[in-house]
Ligand code: UCC
């Protein structure tokens with residue numbers, strides 16, 4: 001009838017529709033739970049300063065850090081083993097953005113803030129809030145920062161003096177030229193979990209009181225750091241070493257000598273990894289590496305445990321912040337992706353998906369912030385005995401639970417972008433790859449579940465007592481709010497079932513406890529996160545969303561250990577049944 005027909009897919013055109021990409025806003029301004037948490041906990045004189053700093057930093061993350069992190073992903077480190085004249089140099093080449101992230105970390109005091117204690121017991125909350133904003137954009141520079149913070153903690157608790165004074169100052173410096181990062185070399189070929197059984201590195205004392213280390217470190221991340229803490233076995237005057245944990249001692253070593261040469265160590269190769277590709281992770285041969293003994297002989301594991309506490313908290317920060325980031329991007333995208341006649345944000349089933357992710361993230365976030373609060377109090381001498389016990393117990397709980405949550409939530413988050421979530425150049429897939437490591441390094445889920453049991457045994461049950469007291473106190477306050485009656489009821493009931501389970505497991509003995517360790521830890525985690533959500537929702541400044549989040553959290557099974565107990569999956573015969581099932585050898 002004479003209408004002009006256009007042909008949008010003609011040779012010279014590829015169509016007229018292009019989907020707008022999700023945009024990252026200032027992650028502080030977009031994070032209502034973070035702002036609300038700070039308003040609730042910080043005294044007014046601290047709150048103003050902290051809010052201003054986080055607002056500025058959030059903008060910097062958005063304007064500057066995010067692009068640098070992406071560059072690190074796109075330009076992974078490489079190992080230059082020889083120079084042009086054939087000399088072995090073992091130079092780990094990282095992209096310029098990696099160096100810029102280091103400079104920003106120093107300038108922003110991402111480690112220093114925790115040690116300067118400008119805001120007293122609240123300093124850790126500021127530091128951890130900054131890391132929380134930084135982590136999802138920072139191209140895994142959070143990995144060296146975690147270990148640097150952990151090393152600083154060890155050196156501080158050893159009251160660093162002599163050769164240790166300088167490293168402590170460097171690790172906690174805000175001066176870009178002075179700032180050092182640290183590695184944490186614990187894993188050897190025979191064992192990363194079983195460090196006591198796996199460590200073959202030996203340490204020979206020298207006439208000047210220093211040591212020379214000989215060994216092979218199987219995983220060393222951020223290997224271009226300036227220093228490391230590591231474990232080895234001191235060789236006695238008869239040339240013998242002590243087996244097991246009591247033969248392990250802790251050493252500090254500079255990676256390079258005063259002339260800039262490697263300290264008698266060789267980088268054998270860089271690891272080819274699923275994710276964390278931005279971070280160099282190397283295998284190292286220690287061939288007479290000069291080191292300083294910094295623990296009592298045989299107290300290596302106990303002495304490095306301070307580092308483990310800090311790095312495990314960092315792991316939980318990265319887990320929670322990764323979840324938060326995928327939600328920020330996913331909900332933004334939902335406002336601009338138009339399908340079946342409306343935006344994604346108007347499809348109830350899609351919003352339900354995002355809401356479920358949001359509830360998980362809020363639970364993880366509150367647990368991380370609680371750890372930050374407890375750590376700050378412990379370090380400034382203001383923590384009660386109950387709070388010190390809670391810090392010990394909640395650290396492995398947070399690490400093991402949030403690591404798993406992050407993998408699940410980020411995986412779900414990728415699906416929120418449909419096929420685009422699977423496309424490398426959107427930057428989204430690397431989030432999932434990087435999350436996958438959170439449950440492996442710094443102690444796997446099972447190892448941390450066993451660490452939970454260790455904390456109970458070592459404290460003769462006091463950490464558990466602290467847990468029950470704290471949950472009950474918080475629930476009592478939350479129960480004043482009628483809107484929280486259902487979640488508080490569910491939590492109280494679960495706490496009761498947990499108590500009964502503990503009674504049973506004490507009667508059944510250590511094997512039963514070991515087999516239930518993972519479910520037990522999950523139960524502790526879910527009940528505690530639900531309690532934190534309810535407690536926050538009961539605060540007079542809370543919103544209806546806070547109440548709803550607590551309600552939704554408590555709709556899940558809060559105490560899986562008690563329901564699994566009915567299946568006999570922790571009893572004496574369970575091991576045989578499990579083994580038969582796994583190897584399917586029952587017919588033989
Ligand atoms: O993976 C690594 C770096 C990755 C890159 C950085 C990521 C940063 C975070 C993310 C940000 C993006 S470094 C490698 C990490 N490796 C581990 O986490 C090791 C996993 N394995 C364990 O945790 C094991 O449970 C071991 C190694 C601790 C077990 O050793 P033992 O020697 O068999 O254990 P014992 O005999 O039970 O403990 C020895 C002493 C005891 O103290 P005493 O002698 O006073 O009774 C324990 O109470 O150490 C104490 N101890 C602890 N204390 C053991 N664990 C702890 C703890 N968690 N807290 C306090």
Ligand code: FAD
Pocket residue numbers: 183184185186187190191192193194219220221222273276281437440441442443444445446447
């Ligand atoms: P294994 O101990 O062999 O564990 C294998 C499986 O057995 C796991 O599922 C574990 O949960 C399970 N398991 C082990 N023991 C028990 C038990 N008693 N009961 C039940 N289950 C058990 N290490 C460093 O020291 N420094 C680093 O910088 C570093 N960087 C790393 C970077 C990356 C990207 C990765 C992936 C690892 C890194 N690691 C580093 C090593 C890491 O800490 C170890 O891989 C981790 O602790 C697990 O040790 P493993 O590999 O020996 O596993």
